[in-house]
Amino acid sequence: MSPRGGRPERAPLRRVFILSPARVDGRRAGYLLRPGAAFPLAQRFQCEGLPLAEAFTFSSGLYFRGKITYAQRFARIAEGELVRVITSSAGLLDPSYRLSPDALRAFGEVPIDAADERYAAPLRRDARALAARLASDGVAILLGSIASAKYRDVLLDCFGERLVFPSDFVGRGDMSRGGLLLRAADAGVELAYAMVAGAVVRGKRPPRLAPR
Numbered sequence: 147m148s149p150r151g152g153r154p155e156r157a158p159l160r161r162v163f164i165l166s167p168a169r170v171d172g173r174r175a176g177y178l179l180r181p182g183a184a185f186p187l188a189q190r191f192q193c194e195g196l197p198l199a200e201a202f203t204f205s206s207g208l209y210f211r212g213k214i215t216y217a218q219r220f221a222r223i224a225e226g227e228l229v230r231v232i233t234s235s236a237g238l239l240d241p242s243y244r245l246s247p248d249a250l251r252a253f254g255e256v257p258i259d260a261a262d263e264r265y266a267a268p269l270r271r272d273a274r275a276l277a278a279r280l281a282s283d284g285v286a287i288l289l290g291s292i293a294s295a296k297y298r299d300v301l302l303d304c305f306g307e308r309l310v311f312p313s314d315f316v317g318r319g320d321m322s323r324g325g326l327l328l329r330a331a332d333a334g335v336e337l338a339y340a341m342v343a344g345a346v347v348r349g350k351r352p353p354r355l356a357p358r
Contacts, residue, residue, distance in 0.1 A: 158279060158280065158281040158284065159226060159227070159228060159276065159279045159280045159281060159284050160222075160225065160226065160227055160281055160284045160285075161221070161222075161227045161228075161284060161285055161286075161287060162227065162228040162229070162230060162276055162280070162284075162285075162286050162287070163217040163220075163221050163227070163228070163229045163230070163287045163289060164230050164231075164232065164238065164273075164286055164287065164288050164289065164290075164301065165210070165213045165214065165217060165229070165230070165231045165232065165241075165289045165290065166213070166232055166288070166289065166290025166291065166294075166297060167202075167231065167232040167233060167234060167258055167297070168202035168203075168205050168206035168209075168210045169205065169206060170201075170202070170205050170234070170250055170253045170254045171253075171254035171255075172205065174204060174205045174206070174207070175201075175204075175205040175250060175254065177204075178191050178192075178196075178201065178204060178205070178247070178250065179192075179247055179250065179251065187200075187204060191247060192247055195244045195245055195246045195247070196244070196245055197241060197242050197243065197244065197245070198231060198233075198239055198240070198241055198242070198243045198244075198245045199214045199231070199241035199242070201245045201250060202214075202231065205250075207324075208320075208321055208324040208325065208328075209320040209321060209323060209324035210324070211324065211328070212323065212324030212325065212326070212327035212328045212331075213289040213290075213324070213327055214229075214231075214241060215327065215328055215331045216289065216327035216328070216330060216331045216337075217229045217241075217289060218241075219330075219331040219334070220331075220336050228240075228276075229241055230272070230276070232258075232269060232290075232297055233253055233268075234253045234254075234256040234257065234258055234264075234265050235252060235253060235255075235256040235264050235265060235268060236249075236253070236268055237268030237269050237271055237272035237273075238269065238272035238273065238276070258296050258297070259296060260295060260296055260297075260299060260300055266300055269297065269300050269301075270300055270303070270304065273286075273300065273301055273304035273305065274304045276304075276305075277304045277305050277308070280305070280308060284308060285308050285309070285310050285339070286301065286305045286308055286309050286310070287310055287311070287312075287339060288301060288309060288310070288311045288342060289311070289312070289327070290311075291315065291320070291323070292311050292315070292316075292342050292345055298342060301342075302342055302343060306343065307341055307343050309341070309342045309343065310339040310340060310341055310342060311339060311340065311342050311345070312326075312327075312337040312338070312339060313337070313338050313339065313340040313345075314326060314337055314338070316345070316346055
């Protein structure tokens with residue numbers, strides 16, 4: 147098994163889903179870390195850790211839940227496709243990576259800021275490694291806002307025109323993107339993708355989503 151979590155990796159990669167990071171320095175993450183927390187998820191986390199996806203979903207709520215649900219619904223893992231999550235100081239990790247309370251605290255101490263090499267260097271390292279394994283016609287699918295240069299520019303530098311995103315994200319806020327992804331996963335219909343390079347990063351706000 148890979149020391150960075152997940153199953154042994156195979157090349158070449160056809161697709162890799164890259165999820166933008168969850169905020170882990172806020173109130174919800176604090177609930178997981180609070181000594182004497184009474185709810186079962188926090189107790190389990192403090193005793194044995196949690197899969198990164200589970201901890202990030204709790205810390206972030208709807209948006210991250212939408213991203214991980216969508217990626218796990220459409221990534222063809224058996225065919226060698228991957229799902230990776232951007233972190234603040236450990237680069238790209240498998241969503242099954244076992245996260246400890248100390249690791250979550252450490253993530254909260256490093257800002258998601260491309261000017262901070264504690265964040266940018268591990269992300270660049272892992273993105274370049276994936277780009278080197280990506281098939282010539284393969285793509286890296288960014289599930290995150292392309293209006294944010296915090297990870298967009300680092301990933302563009304590594305993947306170039308092979309970095310794509312759901313085109314319906316343009317003009318939507320975090321909660322709307324999360325809801326869109328959950329609806330697509332429920333319907334079993336994958337969203338259309340467009341290249342990040344040259345894309346309009348801010349557009350007209352689309353109509354509100356119908357109730358789910």
